[in-house]
Structures are given as structure tokens and as C-alpha cells.
Amino acid sequence: MNNLELLRGALSAHQQTMQQLEALLPKIDEVGQVMRTCLQRGNKILLMGNGGSAADSQHIAAEIVGRYKRERRGLPAIALTTDSSILTAVGNDYGFDQVFSRQVEALCDEQDVVVGISTSGNSGNVVKAIEVAKERGAITVLFSGNTGGKLAGMCDYSLIVPAKETARIQEAHLFIAHSVCEIMDLE
Numbered sequence: 080m081n082n083l084e085l086l087r088g089a090l091s092a093h094q095q096t097m098q099q100l101e102a103l104l105p106k107i108d109e110v111g112q113v114m115r116t117c118l119q120r121g122n123k124i125l126l127m128g129n130g131g132s133a134a135d136s137q138h139i140a141a142e143i144v145g146r147y148k149r150e151r152r153g154l155p156a157i158a159l160t161t162d163s164s165i166l167t168a169v170g171n172d173y174g175f176d177q178v179f180s181r182q183v184e185a186l187c188d189e190q191d192v193v194v195g196i197s198t199s200g201n202s203g204n205v206v207k208a209i210e211v212a213k214e215r216g217a218i219t220v221l222f223s224g225n226t227g228g229k230l231a232g233m234c235d236y237s238l239i240v241p242a243k244e245t246a247r248i249q250e251a252h253l254f255i256a257h258s259v260c261e262i263m264d265l266e
Contacts, residue, residue: 080212081196084165086114088127089246090161092157092244092247093247093250094191095111096241096242096247096248096250097244097250097251098227098249100239100240100251101241102105103179103205103239103255103266106229106236106237107238107259108111109236110220110236110238110259111230111258111260111262111263112260113154113218113220114262114263115262115265117218118143118154120191122155122188122191122192122193123155123156123157123184123191123192123222124140124143124154124155124156124193124194125155125156125159125182125183125187125193125194125212126139126157126159126193126194126196127158127159127182127193127194127196127204127205127208127223128160128195128196128202129197129202129204129205129219131159131198132196132198132222132249132252133160134160135196135222135249135252135253136158136159136160136194137158137160138162138165139194139256139260140156141215141237142157142257143155143260144156145261146264147263147264148264149255149264151264152229152233154263159178159179159183159186160195162182165178165181165182166178169182170193170221175204176203176204176207177204177206178204178208179204179205179207179210180208180210182208183208183212183215183217183244184211184215184252186240187211187212187215188215188217189215189216190216190218191212191215191216191217191218191257192217192220193208193209193217193218193219193220194220194221194222195209195221195230196209196218196222196223196232197221197223197228197230198223198225198249198252198254199223200221200223200224200225200227200229200231200239201225201229202230206229206233207234208232209230209233209234210223212232215256218235218236219234219235219236220234220235220236221234221236221237221238222238222252223237223239223240223248224240224241224242224243224247224251224254225241225243225248226230226239230251230253233253238255240252
């Protein structure tokens with residue numbers, strides 16, 4: 080297989096995954112409205128994930144705090160993946176599986192929205208954080224793929240991309256994130 084065939088195959092898989100998101104549009108709309116309502120009532124959004132999903136959580140938080148398309152005041156969102164001192168201290172003292180749950184315990188208020196991003200739906204540190212978020216009365220949202228894993232049954236809202244390949248799931252997560260930001264940006 081040459082490079083062009085490889086790229087055409089990746090593009091075809093991407094297009095197929097994106098077309099399958101049509102069925103998720105009502106859920107994406109619902110999550111966008113839930114997040115918008117959260118911000119309107121003065122609550123905040125906490126986001127987390129590992130690897131590429133950590134980058135996605137930071138990207139979404141930046142769109143919310145900065146702006147997506149329209150000029151507006153900054154809105155409260157925190158990516159739990161960004162504070163290296165917290166991540167390393169908690170990881171060292173309690174274990175990597177506690178790096179997000181400890182932050183949720185410290186920062187999460189009732190009716191905040193806590194977003195876990197996990198392509199498999201089985202990331203242990205995200206699972207623990209969602210458990211703590213639910214105990215604190217937060218609204219929980221999952222961005223995942225394939226079957227949604229363990230987290231699918233735990234979260235209030237699950238946006239599960241019908242794909243198995245991590246790259247395709249992450250590409251779809253970016254579309255979902257921007258779609259949710261579009262809804263949150265409505266006046």
C-alpha cells in the first residue's frame with residue numbers, strides 16, 4: 080500500500096465516522112443546552128481526559144473561557160489536566176488513578192458539569208472522578224467511542240462515537256466539542 084492509498088483509507092474512515100454522527104445530533108444538542116444552562120446559572124464546567132483526550136479537554140476549556148465565535152465575557156471552565164504540580168503531587172501521594180478525582184473533590188460544586196473524555200470509556204482515573212462528581216451532585220457527561228465502556232453506564236449524558244479506532248473517535252470528539260461550544264455561544 081502506498082501513502083496515497085493509506086491517506087484515502089483514513090479519509091474514507093473519517094468521513095464514514097462523521098456521517099454516523101447524524102444519529103448523535105439530538106444528544107449533542109441536549110448536552111450543549113445542559114452545559115449552557117450550567118453556565119447561565121453561575122456554575123462551572125470541569126473537563127478531563129488522558130493523552131489526546133487531555134488535549135481535547137484543554138481545547139474545550141479554552142473555547143469556553145476565551146470565546147468560541149462571538150465576543151462575550153469569559154465563562155468558567157477548568158481543564159483538570161493542566162496543573163503539573165497537582166498532577167504530580169496527587170499522582171505521587173495517592174496514585175495516578177486519583178489525579179482527577181482529587182481535583183473534582185476540591186473544585187466541584189453541586190450542579191457543575193463534569194466532562195470525562197475517554198475513547199475507550201474505561202480510563203480508571205476518569206471513572207474515579209465521575210464517581211466523585213456524582214457524589215457531589217454534579218451533572219456528568221461522557222465523550223467516548225465504541226461501546227462507551229464502563230463510563231457509559233455511569234454518566235448522565237453519554238456521547239459515544241460509533242467507531243473503534245482511536246484517531247476517528249478523537250476526530251469526532253472535536254466536532255462534538257465545537258458543536259457544544261456553538262450551542263453554548265447562543266445568545
